[in-house]
Amino acid sequence: MYKIIGTDGKTYGPVDAVLLKQWIAENRVERQTPVFADGAAEWTFLGLLPEFAELFAPPRAGTGPAPISPSRPAPMSANTTLQTSSLAVTGLICGILSWTCCCCCGFPFNLLGILLSWLALSQINRQPDLYEGRGMAITGLVLSGVSLFAWILWFIFRLATSTVHYSFQGF
Amino acid sequence: MIAPPRLNRSSALPWMAAIILGVALVMGLAVLFFFNPSTNGFYPVCLFHQWTGWNCPGCGGTRATYALLHGRFVKAFHDNALFLFCLAFGAGRAVWMGIGKLRHQPPVPWWSTWMLWSLLVLTLGFGVIRNLPGFGWLSP
Numbered sequence: 493m494y495k496i497i498g499t500d501g502k503t504y505g506p507v508d509a510v511l512l513k514q515w516i517a518e519n520r521v522e523r524q525t526p527v528f529a530d531g532a533a534e535w536t537f538l539g540l541l542p543e544f545a546e547l548f549a550p551p552r553a554g555t556g557p558a559p560i561s562p563s564r565p566a567p568m569s570a571n572t573t574l575q576t577s578s579l580a581v582t583g584l585i586c587g588i589l590s591w592t593c594c595c596c597c598g599f600p601f602n603l604l605g606i607l608l609s610w611l612a613l614s615q616i617n618r619q620p621d622l623y624e625g626r627g628m629a630i631t632g633l634v635l636s637g638v639s640l641f642a643w644i645l646w647f648i649f650r651l652a653t654s655t656v657h658y659s660f661q662g663f
Numbered sequence: 664m665i666a667p668p669r670l671n672r673s674s675a676l677p678w679m680a681a682i683i684l685g686v687a688l689v690m691g692l693a694v695l696f697f698f699n700p701s702t703n704g705f706y707p708v709c710l711f712h713q714w715t716g717w718n719c720p721g722c723g724g725t726r727a728t729y730a731l732l733h734g735r736f737v738k739a740f741h742d743n744a745l746f747l748f749c750l751a752f753g754a755g756r757a758v759w760m761g762i763g764k765l766r767h768q769p770p771v772p773w774w775s776t777w778m779l780w781s782l783l784v785l786t787l788g789f790g791v792i793r794n795l796p797g798f799g800w801l802s803p
Contacts, residue, residue, distance in 0.1 A: 499667065499668060500667065500668050504665065518666075518669065519670050520667045520669050520670065521667060522670055576776060581774065581779065588782060588786055591719065591720060591721070591790070592721030592724070625776075628776075631783065646710055
């Protein structure tokens with residue numbers, strides 16, 4: 493028997509494996525759904541239980557047939573269901589954009605990059621056996637942070653010079 | 664037995680966002696097509712360039728797009744080689760994924776980790792190299 497926590501935050505069950513498999517088929521639970529199996533020591537995730545893991549659609553490097561593509565490395569072992577945190581990926585992209593969209597010192601991207609990388613880091617820290625991408629998140633955070641610092645410096649510089657300019661006009 | 668609610672993954676929001684972004688992109692390209700960024704002053708200027716005099720990795724991107732829209736590929740390369748490379752790579756990747764889809768191969772994500780890290784290294788490296796003496800052909 494298993495107890496699970498649905499996306500609404502409520503606990504469901506205990507239910508047997510048959511019903512749980514039906515819930516998987518009905519798209520009510522996912523790999524990240526917290527589950528507590530009878531006799532288990534603590535809560536885990538549904539995707540980490542071997543009896544359910546293969547019922548989910550194959551993840552990036554999953555149990556299905558390996559995609560025929562030279563651009564991807566061979567799948568790791570089927571048990572490693574670590575997925576790269578998409579927050580970390582987006583954070584790193586924002587970090588890179590904050591350095592290439594230089595027209596406004598990368599203004600929207602450095603704030604977004606800091607926010608997303610921060611969220612990614614906390615997500616990875618909270619569920620280290622589900623997500624990877626810590627290096628990406630840290631890189632995105634550093635890139636965005638330096639960019640934001642430069643933007644603030646520029647803003648102060650602009651403020652200072654515009655005040656001087658103002659006083660020359662007689663005000 | 665009460666069952667947990669269904670996961671709601673499909674939503675109209677991504678489509679709306681895609682349509683709005685697409686319209687904005689076409690409008691931006693239209694403005695860019697008719698107004699040369701080298702002679703019109705209303706385009707945003709690079710503050711990094713104004714401040715330091717160096718070219719940042721994105722400098723010349725607008726001019727490169729203008730050159731591309733008018734079919735001048737060599738000019739686009741000189742304006743911003745990285746931008747041109749990213750466009751070509753993205754287009755190639757899209758074609759590759761399209762072929763895979765037509766052949767009913769399992770879908771692959773449009774990015775992968777090594778691509779992102781390469782992009783980061785390329786961007787930083789390009790930003791340094793284009794400002795070195797002897798690499799003026801990489802500067803707009």
